Amino acid sequence: MSDDVHSRLAALVCRYSLEVEKGHVVLVESPAVAQPFLVALVAELTDLGAHTLLFPSLESVETVILSEASRAQLERVTPVDELAVEVPDRAISIWCESNTRRLSGVPAGNQAIERAARRALYDRFFERAAAGELRWCGITLPSDAQAQEAGMAQADYRRFVYDACKLGEPDPVAAWREQAARQDAVVARLGQVSSLRIVAEGTDLTVDVSARPWISADGRENMPDGEVYTSPHELATEGHIAITFDAPFNGRMVSGARLWFEKGRVVRSEAERGAAYLQEMLAVDDGASLLGEVAFGLNAQITRATRNVGLDEKIGGTCHVALGRAFPESGGTNASSLHWDMVCDLRSGGQVYGDGELIARDGVFL
Amino acid sequence: MTDQRVERLAKLLVGYSLNLQEGQVVNISAPVIAEPLVVELVRAALAAGAVPRIRLAVESADHAFLSRASEEQLRWVSPLVTREAETLDARISVIASWNTRELSDVDPSRMAARSDAAGPALQTIMERAARGEINWCVTAFPCNALAQDADMSLADYEDFVYRAGWMHLADPVAAWRSFADKLNQIAVRLSDVKTLRMVAEDTDLTLGVAGREWKGSYGTHNFPDGEVFTGPVEGETSGDVRFTFPAIYSGREVEDVRLRFEGGRVVKSEAVAGGDLLAQMLAMDDGASVLGEFAVGTNYGIERFTKQILFDEKIGGTVHMAVGAGYPETGSVNRSALHWDMVCDMRGGGEIYADGELIYSAGRFLPEFAPDLSPPDA
Numbered sequence: 001m002s003d004d005v006h007s008r009l010a011a012l013v014c015r016y017s018l019e020v021e022k023g024h025v026v027l028v029e030s031p032a033v034a035q036p037f038l039v040a041l042v043a044e045l046t047d048l049g050a051h052t053l054l055f056p057s058l059e060s061v062e063t064v065i066l067s068e069a070s071r072a073q074l075e076r077v078t079p080v081d082e083l084a085v086e087v088p089d090r091a092i093s094i095w096c097e098s099n100t101r102r103l104s105g106v107p108a109g110n111q112a113i114e115r116a117a118r119r120a121l122y123d124r125f126f127e128r129a130a131a132g133e134l135r136w137c138g139i140t141l142p143s144d145a146q147a148q149e150a151g152m153a154q155a156d157y158r159r160f161v162y163d164a165c166k167l168g169e170p171d172p173v174a175a176w177r178e179q180a181a182r183q184d185a186v187v188a189r190l191g192q193v194s195s196l197r198i199v200a201e202g203t204d205l206t207v208d209v210s211a212r213p214w215i216s217a218d219g220r221e222n223m224p225d226g227e228v229y230t231s232p233h234e235l236a237t238e239g240h241i242a243i244t245f246d247a248p249f250n251g252r253m254v255s256g257a258r259l260w261f262e263k264g265r266v267v268r269s270e271a272e273r274g275a276a277y278l279q280e281m282l283a284v285d286d287g288a289s290l291l292g293e294v295a296f297g298l299n300a301q302i303t304r305a306t307r308n309v310g311l312d313e314k315i316g317g318t319c320h321v322a323l324g325r326a327f328p329e330s331g332g333t334n335a336s337s338l339h340w341d342m343v344c345d346l347r348s349g350g351q352v353y354g355d356g357e358l359i360a361r362d363g364v365f366l
Numbered sequence: 367m368t369d370q371r372v373e374r375l376a377k378l379l380v381g382y383s384l385n386l387q388e389g390q391v392v393n394i395s396a397p398v399i400a401e402p403l404v405v406e407l408v409r410a411a412l413a414a415g416a417v418p419r420i421r422l423a424v425e426s427a428d429h430a431f432l433s434r435a436s437e438e439q440l441r442w443v444s445p446l447v448t449r450e451a452e453t454l455d456a457r458i459s460v461i462a463s464w465n466t467r468e469l470s471d472v473d474p475s476r477m478a479a480r481s482d483a484a485g486p487a488l489q490t491i492m493e494r495a496a497r498g499e500i501n502w503c504v505t506a507f508p509c510n511a512l513a514q515d516a517d518m519s520l521a522d523y524e525d526f527v528y529r530a531g532w533m534h535l536a537d538p539v540a541a542w543r544s545f546a547d548k549l550n551q552i553a554v555r556l557s558d559v560k561t562l563r564m565v566a567e568d569t570d571l572t573l574g575v576a577g578r579e580w581k582g583s584y585g586t587h588n589f590p591d592g593e594v595f596t597g598p599v600e601g602e603t604s605g606d607v608r609f610t611f612p613a614i615y616s617g618r619e620v621e622d623v624r625l626r627f628e629g630g631r632v633v634k635s636e637a638v639a640g641g642d643l644l645a646q647m648l649a650m651d652d653g654a655s656v657l658g659e660f661a662v663g664t665n666y667g668i669e670r671f672t673k674q675i676l677f678d679e680k681i682g683g684t685v686h687m688a689v690g691a692g693y694p695e696t697g698s699v700n701r702s703a704l705h706w707d708m709v710c711d712m713r714g715g716g717e718i719y720a721d722g723e724l725i726y727s728a729g730r731f732l733p734e735f736a737p738d739l740s741p742p743d744a
Contacts, residue, residue: 025444032398035424043430051442052431056398056422060405068412076417078391079453080446087445 006040008167009139009223014044016173017137017220018090022049025087030094032056034141037094053088059102066106066114074110075117085125088134095310096141100149103251111250130329139223140310150306157306164224164302164311179226180218183298186365187214187228193354196232196294198319200350202242202258205321207232207294212331226299226314231332234290235264241321244345245305245312253307254278257342259323265289266323282323287336292326295319296352296360297343309341317347317363368402371528374538375505375589376406378531380414382539383503383589384456388415393450395421396460400507403460416456425468432472432480440479443487451490454500461676462507466515466617474643477616478650478703485703488691496694505589506676516672523672530668530677531590532741542585545592548737549582549664552594555735556580559720562598562660564685566716567608568624573660574602578697583661592665592680592739597698598657598687601630607687610711611671611678613637613644619673620644623708625689631655632689648689653702658692661685662718662726663709667741675707682739683713683729 014020026045030038038054045052065074103111128134140146140161147157162168169175190196194210212230219225243257256272266289271278282289300316313320325339326332346352346363353359359366380386394407404420411418431439450457469477494500506512506527513523532538560576578596585591606626612619620640625632632655637644648655666682679686690705692698710716713729725735 032401032422032424035398035426038424039426039430042427043434046431046434046439049436049439051439051444053444053446054424054427056424058398058401058404058420058422060401061408061420064405064408065412065418068409070412070415072389073412073415073417076389076391078417078419080419080449083446083449 005162005167006037007044008172009037009162009165010040010044012165012167012172012176012219013092013137013139013223014041014048016176017223018092018135020045020048020050020090024048024050024089025053026050026090026092027053027055027084027088028092028094029055029057030092031096031098032058033098033143034094034096037141041092050090053084059098063102063106066103066110069110071113074114077117077121081118081121085121085128091125091134091136093136093138094141095138096143097145098143100145101251135220137221137223138310140308146306146308149308152306160302160304160306161224161311164299164314166224166301176219179299180216183216183218183226183228186296186298187216189359189365190214190228190230190354193359195355197239197353197356198241198344198346198350199353200242200344200346201348203240203344203350205237205239205241205261207291208236209233209294213329215327215330222310224299224302224311224314226302226316227295227297227320229293229295229327229330231326231330231334232291232294233264234326234332234334237261237264237291241342241344243342244318245343246307247340247342248307248309249281249340252277259342261291264291281338281340284338285336287334288324288338290323290334290336291321292324292332292334292336292339293320293322293341295321296365305343309343312343313341315343315345317350318343318345319350319352320344369524371524371533372402373406373409374533375528375531376403376410378533378538379407379458379503379505379589380410380416382542383505383586384458384501385586386411386414386416386456386501389417390455391417391419391453392456392458393419393421393454394458394460395423396507397423397425397462397464399464399509400460400462403462403505403507407458425464429468429472432469432476435476437479440476441483443483447484447487448490451487451494456501457491458502459504460507461504461512461674462509463511464509466511468617470617472616474615474618474646478647482650482703488703489701492691492694501586503587503589504676506674512672512674515674516670518672526670526672527590527677530665530680532667542591545739546582546584548739549584549592549594552731552736553580553582556594556596556720561721563719563722564607564710564716565719566710566712567714569607569710569716571603571605571607571627573657574599575660579695581693581696588676588680590665590668590677590680592668592682593661593663593686595659595661595693595696597692597696597700598660599630600656600698600700603627603630603657607710609708610684611709612673613706613708614673614675615643615647615706618643627657630657647704647706650690650704651702653700654690654704656689656700656702657687658690658698658700658702658705659686659688659696659707661687662731664739666739671709675709678709679707681709681711683711685710685712685716685718
């Protein structure tokens with residue numbers, strides 16, 4: 001049973017998401033606890049004729065390094081680190097946590113130091129991706145820690161994640177192709193819109209998306225997946241939005257957040273929990289209080305929030321906005337070290353208007 | 367509760383074995399099951415100012431690869447592995463396992479193809495090590511699978527492993543340094559020898575060692591450790607040897623190995639079980655049927671055979687030799703993708719003659735030839 005679901009997931013990611021071919025070098029970065037899936041993945045990649053570079057990691061080691069390394073040690077980039085972004089034709093990142101709070105005691109600055117030192121590597125990675133030399137996919141695998149975060153039993157959470165990947169469908173690849181087609185239709189409709197207004201309980205937000213391309217996230221770069229997104233014009237957002245679900249960021253949590261916008265910028269914020277952290281993050285740099293993303297979740301298999309933003313933002317019938325960094329591929333220009341997604345549920349009474357015309361009701365596009 | 371001996375072992379490996387210095391990049395290569403030791407090694411490496419990179423293995427994924435890979439996939443070498451061999455300052459490899467028989471159904475020729483492909487990177491590391499550019503060390507982490515092979519409980523096996531490394535002593539590093547001095551004295555004496563003859567049950571083997579360097583091995587490349595070794599002159603080994611303990615290759619046992627050498631090369635090989643594997647390995651490449659190493663095990667804190675070569679070849683009172691690659695620092699010029707150690711117990715009356723003179727009897731060097739190598743706490 002579990003071997004079977006792992007094999008199905010491996011096949012879906014290798015054949016549909018990444019279209020792995022013979023001779024491809026495939027980098028796999030994964031927590032070691034994902035071992036049963038890794039076995040299925042290596043089997044699939046080997047059957048496809050690929051060369052697998054398997055890099056299992058340990059959360060315990062991550063925590064020790066971030067807690068105990070000096071600045072010089074955190075900043076060191078080795079020749080092998082540099083080569084690791086040049087070699088792969090495909091890259092798979094697996095997200096599977098043993099303890100979602102493992103970094104609670106780590107000095108916050110250390111993560112920033114390490115990330116800054118690796119910036120050139122990330123940039124090179126995405127430069128190769130943009131040039132079509134490399135494709136990547138991030139996979140969420142169920143774990144006890146994530147089930148705990150979601151307030152669910154392990155068995156229920158596993159079913160939840162695998163259903164979200166459409167592995168319960170007789171032909172998951174066909175199901176994702178159908179999903180992609182549905183999303184293409186939504187993208188086509190949104191592409192005609194200049195002024196987008198979102199109305200729900202506590203929410204009446206207007207963003208300018210004229211000439212900003214909408215992009216369909218249809219299971220190629222994330223699994224599970226299912227959203228369409230763009231970057232709104234930076235200085236045109238007006239109104240307010242009530243964030244329905246808990247919004248986690250860097251191991252911290254903000255609940256019941258509300259944001260008010262004028263001329264694109266957050267001018268007021270409230271939260272039932274974590275208000276101070278929210279304000280701190282909004283002030284982290286100039287772009288942090290502007291929207292970098294507006295998006296609609298379209299995965300009908302994801303019906304509940306689980307305090308994992310990568311899944312919550314795909315809930316069918318929701319929209320989300322992100323404070324901070326925009327997507328250049330959507331024409332976004334907002335720069336920030338922040339990109340914080342926050343989800344608003346549209347399923348009970350939400351309405352979306354495109355240039356004044358109702359285009360979605362209760363989270364369903366008409 | 368954390369076993370304090372893990373932390374002590376990690377500190378010894380980083381400080382004594384690898385002598386890690388500030389700014390050096392060290393790879394910590396281990397199966398995931400060795401996590402407690404990996405964490406302590408990372409911690410000790412950071413404390414020394416070094417830059418650790420972990421390279422973890424998952425045996426069952428390895429099995430998935432090896433059992434289905436094409437010849438091309440088996441022989442593919444990751445550019446990252448090549449770059450590591452060229453640039454690392456240090457590497458520590460940890461032996462541990464969930465199941466030492468994980469790869470037992472994999473065709474040995476597939477294992478050989480992969481070993482063969484890994485040859486050049488290994489060669490690079492060996493050559494850089496000989497020039498003092500890289501320090502490497504192999505150690506073991508006690509786990510259930512290794513304990514099971516040793517017919518021991520995990521708790522007993524942990525005691526065995528840490529006692530073999532003298533971790534129970536107040537100052538193990540001092541003990542290893544003193545041991546190093548003694549082994550170096552023996553190595554100096556052996557350097558004058560031209561011909562060695564080894565005699566034991568069904569064994570009468572003559573080796574040429576003239577001009578070859580003898581090395582004491584005292585915890586820098588292997589930990590635990592304890593041997594003196596050389597690379598015999600390639601074309602001169604002759605006679606018969608029968609190995610007391612099973613020879614183990616990737617979890618497969620070859621029992622009661624007997625080899626006959628003529629002109630330095632194995633001309634006849636026999637085994638009670640696993641003879642096919644033996645023959646296949648000896649034919650892997652040109653150097654695979656020539657001795658790359660001849661050594662005397664000198665850790666008298668290790669007394670029993672546990673089916674783990676890291677420990678078995680160090681048993682005080684044994685001799686081992688390896689078919690395949692030799693260590694360039696001994697003067698060996700034998701090249702091979704293979705390096706397969708096999709152990710012969712000398713404690714029941716075995717003898718070694720140096721240019722005709724008896725220097726070793728019943729598992730001990732004679733007192734007039736070498737200092738006492740008994741365990742420091744004995």
